[in-house]
Amino acid sequence: MKNSSMIHPHIEQVLRQIILKDLANKGRLRWDKPHTEAVVYWTKQLLKKINSSSLNPKILITAAYAHDWGYVNLFKQKKPITTDQIRLQKDLHMKKSAEMIERLIYQRLSSYFSEGEILRLIHLVSIHDYVDQLKDEDELFSMECDTIGMLDVDRVLPTFSAKENEYFMKHSIYNLRLPKFMHPEAKKIAEKLIEKRQQFYKSLEK
Secondary structure, eight states: OOTTTOSOHHHHHHHIIIIIHHHHHHSSTTTHHHHHHHHHHHHHHHHHHOOOTTOOHHHHHHHHHHTTGGGTTTSOTTSOOOHHHHHHTHHHHHHHHHHHHHHHIIIIIGGGSOHHHHHHHHHHHHHTTOGGGOOSHHHHHHHHHHHHHHHOTTTSOOOSOHHHHHHIIIIIIIIIIGGGOOOHHHHHHHHHHHHHHHHHHHHHHO
């Protein structure tokens, strides 16, 4: 599948109607829906820049929509959520996300995916936050897009306090995620977004 064709419009229509609506209504307040949209945006942008036969746009874009779907109903929407609370739900949300997208594909979109594509999609969603275990190009690509979507303050207004952001940047970004980036194009974007994020938090100090 060539990157130019990306994903069938009907697949994306179903994903947007069901997943984004679910995230908006039952996901983490001011985070899950915009973050997912940011990850989808950056997945498409990077697919245009990286020419690799290992990257299937249909699978990767669908995974971008579904990767955090499992966070729905895990937290009370109007209550602040700490980084520790999120960390405790990491495993469960990946398991739920994989189960939910598998069910949706078989119920609504099975004619658009081969069995192998469905299995790969479920795999990518089910392991996306086990960063230290990722090794295949599509696994690492998904992680890169997810990370870039986390960093993008233009598309997603940060919900972390300055102290939480400092911990997040040190442990999740610098120590864990950035060292695993394999695509120079993704690293370049991440570095620009880190600069913007630093400026955002500096502006809060004034």
